[in-house]
Amino acid sequence: MPALPGGGTQAREVVGEGESGYVYRIGPDDVLDIVVRDNPDLSRSYQVRPDGRFAMPLAGDIEAAGLTPDALARRIEKALERYIRNPVVTVTVSTASGALPDRIRIIGSGVTPQALPYRDGLSVRALLSEIGGLPPQADGNRAHLVRIRNGREERTALRLEDIANGQAPDQPILPGDVLVIPLGFFSGSLESSRSIGVAATYTDNLALAPKGQEDGTLISEVIPAFSMGLDGARVNAAIDAQVRLQYYADTPLKDFSVAPNVTASSNFEWIENLFFTDFSAAIHRQTIDSRLARSASNANTQNLDTVQTYRLSPYVRRTLGDVATIEARYVGGLVFVDRSRLDQPGFPGNPNNLVGDSVQNTGELRIDSGPRFSRLTWSIFGTLSRIDPDGRPARNRREAILRTEFHLTPTFALVAEGGYQNFEGSDFGRTVDDPLYLGGIRWTPSPDTHFEALGGQRDGGDAIEVELEHSVSDALLISASYRERVRVDQERLLENLPTSNDQVGSFDPNPTPFTLFSTPTRTKTGTATVQARLGRGTWRLTGSYQTLERDISRGFNDEEATRVRLNGTQPLGAEFAVDLFGSYNRRKFADTGMPSRRTDNDYRASAALRYFGLAPFEISLRYS
Missing domain, CATH: 2.40.170 (Maltoporin; Chain A)
Structure with a gap:
């Protein structure tokens, strides 16, 4: 891994920066694997609380929500400097939920509401695969995507059944998108x-x-x-x-x-x-x-x-x-x-x-x-x-x-x-x-x-x-x-x-x-x-x-x-x-x-x- 200022290393991300330039930001409920070099007592898994913070020995309460894993590592190193000389911290997101504004929400009367973390390159077909496909009662071809662009809400009709079957082209998913799936009449x-x-x-x-x-x-x-x-x-x-x-x-x-x-x-x-x-x-x-x-x-x-x-x-x-x-x-x-x-x-x-x-x-x-x-x-x-x-x-x-x-x-x-x-x-x-x-x-x-x-x-x-x-x-x-x-x-x-x-x-x-x-x-x-x-x-x-x-x-x-x-x-x-x-x-x-x-x-x-x-x-x- 490339060296970082202060002796740290680049944090590995479950969903990280890709060709699109998207950088994953930590969100509530994320599970973080934190390693402090030469300090096994501090090195373990931590879960981010709903308020966006987590508690770590010596470092105290750390604000994590909205930061990249790299930025969080720097923040932890700074908090530990009073107790450890030149601390080196590595942060890995082992279970990702994502920052609240970036999460992909799936709602509608045809599905059980849920929120999923965004990952770089996510598409409609891949999203359907993650949720186990369309429920039998859903009308996938009457779904629509809600996206906020430049402060304005845009709605795009999607034929999910056709996309899943390869009968319609796949569509990209962006951070914060909302997929609305209604009930099917005869489904x-x-x-x-x-x-x-x-x-x-x-x-x-x-x-x-x-x-x-x-x-x-x-x-x-x-x-x-x-x-x-x-x-x-x-x-x-x-x-x-x-x-x-x-x-x-x-x-x-x-x-x-x-x-x-x-x-x-x-x-x-x-x-x-x-x-x-x-x-x-x-x-x-x-x-x-x-x-x-x-x-x-x-x-x-x-x-x-x-x-x-x-x-x-x-x-x-x-x-x-x-x-x-x-x-x-x-x-x-x-x-x-x-x-x-x-x-x-x-x-x-x-x-x-x-x-x-x-x-x-x-x-x-x-x-x-x-x-x-x-x-x-x-x-x-x-x-x-x-x-x-x-x-x-x-x-x-x-x-x-x-x-x-x-x-x-x-x-x-x-x-x-x-x-x-x-x-x-x-x-x-x-x-x-x-x-x-x-x-x-x-x-x-x-x-x-x-x-x-x-x-x-x-x-x-x-x-x-x-x-x-x-x-x-x-x-x-x-x-x-x-x-x-x-x-x-x-x-x-x-x-x-x-x-x-x-x-x-x-x-x-x-x-x-x-x-x-x-x-x-x-x-x-x-x-x-x-x-x-x-x-x-x-x-x-x-x-x-x-x-x-x-x-x-x-x-x-x-x-x-x-x-x-x-x-x-x-x-x-x-x-x-x-x-x-x-x-x-x-x-x-x-x-x-x-x-x-x-x-x-x-x-x-x-x-x-x-x-x-x-x-x-x-x-x-x-x-x-």
């Missing part, structure tokens, strides 16, 4: 699968006729299926679609039918952190009249009708500092019911009472407390809704509700809800024009346990609401709930639609086991579920008791349903698996429109053996 992880199945099912009672009138036939099916999930920064979407193309042999019924099963959910962030849209849809064959029989086989779609539900919800969300978050939302819903079978002559009961097409329009305003309110949290919710069922009076709903939680401890809170509800039922005693008040507790002793219990008045009557979820272990989850609601069944269908990607695959098109009416009804639902993983198998046991009241003023149950279901999958080696399903359903009908009341007991069971050793093909045998 993220995309998974999809396609399949087509062929099935043959023999049923001994296609029309589900009474004993002695059975008519068996063979149902041949072609079943194309498609599923897709997009988990992105600004778009989340999922669809699970299956269509059963069916042919009935040797039967007076129609020879060909189509049974769709489509579920979809999506969320779009059109304007970052401001404007969003949710969309959900479901097209399924499902039970309209619970008095009629239903087959245990998915291939037999008798007494099932096609129901289409669509919900579109644009909304605006803003954060008011640390005080509150406000959200204003419009919800539009459509329900279409294929009533061709319901309107046929000879259909039992009055089909005019059953669910039909409807349009729903809803405006919602929600304000949630922000981080400033840590012990007393609150939410204000207001809604104006109108549902217009085909052939029935329109129903208007108005609600204003305040919910508060007072946290006595981090895990235990007192909960209160208060407000007013107005629901125009107009007939059968279904009008609600009453205050709402509920009080109770919420207990969350650990991330594995959640319990909430409320009691009071909701929808014009006494109400109890309980929710429990407890994860005993990674292999056992227990949950239970009880709630009461007054709704038109079209409202229930729309509320049942999935709201996130993970709900699409497990969607159940029948929110209740009851007949679907176009008039308001009160449902009471108590459910308990146990999910377990035993070895390689997964099992789910669900029990429920539900009631339906068509005249909510008298508290008389028109239908009662008790259900127990068990389903599970057990792998057998690497290529086989067994699917098992069993259920018991007990339904009591007090007002069926038939000559007499009745009770139905419904037992169902199915077993399937699946073989998937011929990928991508799967072969299964099922008995129901």
Whole structure:
């Protein structure tokens, strides 16, 4: 190394002077390897503090930020001259952060903010390599570079993805540059699968006729299926679609039918952190009249009708500092019911009472407390809704509700809800024009346990609401709930639609086991579920008791349903698996429109053996 005045040597720099003339200057958090010749006690590593200084024996507090390693060596030598004759100091920057004005900052909603030291000759491609490439959620081709030149800010558009792939020329980076990388609209992880199945099912009672009138036939099916999930920064979407193309042999019924099963959910962030849209849809064959029989086989779609539900919800969300978050939302819903079978002559009961097409329009305003309110949290919710069922009076709903939680401890809170509800039922005693008040507790002793219990008045009557979820272990989850609601069944269908990607695959098109009416009804639902993983198998046991009241003023149950279901999958080696399903359903009908009341007991069971050793093909045998 060349000699320096005073006997020192030229300091080695991690990022030093290059052809461009850039000289590295020390910054906060730099780690310096300092060697004082013939003084091993002073020679070691020192880290520069955030204030730009570091402490060194004998020399005291040394100001380092903004100096070159060479200039710092001279400063240390001068400080040591009182204790050491002709000290010779060498400074090496072993971990560089750089002077604050020189650091390269990478910011934007598409990346984790970070600051990197500048080094001579740094380019955009090299900078991307240092940060591990573009994150999957970033929109690199919409990035821009901010540079201060002669006291003025300049912005330059950059196509980072093209630069990284060699499709655009590389660009130099200068000290103090700021690289801004936004979120990508469709950027993220995309998974999809396609399949087509062929099935043959023999049923001994296609029309589900009474004993002695059975008519068996063979149902041949072609079943194309498609599923897709997009988990992105600004778009989340999922669809699970299956269509059963069916042919009935040797039967007076129609020879060909189509049974769709489509579920979809999506969320779009059109304007970052401001404007969003949710969309959900479901097209399924499902039970309209619970008095009629239903087959245990998915291939037999008798007494099932096609129901289409669509919900579109644009909304605006803003954060008011640390005080509150406000959200204003419009919800539009459509329900279409294929009533061709319901309107046929000879259909039992009055089909005019059953669910039909409807349009729903809803405006919602929600304000949630922000981080400033840590012990007393609150939410204000207001809604104006109108549902217009085909052939029935329109129903208007108005609600204003305040919910508060007072946290006595981090895990235990007192909960209160208060407000007013107005629901125009107009007939059968279904009008609600009453205050709402509920009080109770919420207990969350650990991330594995959640319990909430409320009691009071909701929808014009006494109400109890309980929710429990407890994860005993990674292999056992227990949950239970009880709630009461007054709704038109079209409202229930729309509320049942999935709201996130993970709900699409497990969607159940029948929110209740009851007949679907176009008039308001009160449902009471108590459910308990146990999910377990035993070895390689997964099992789910669900029990429920539900009631339906068509005249909510008298508290008389028109239908009662008790259900127990068990389903599970057990792998057998690497290529086989067994699917098992069993259920018991007990339904009591007090007002069926038939000559007499009745009770139905419904037992169902199915077993399937699946073989998937011929990928991508799967072969299964099922008995129901």
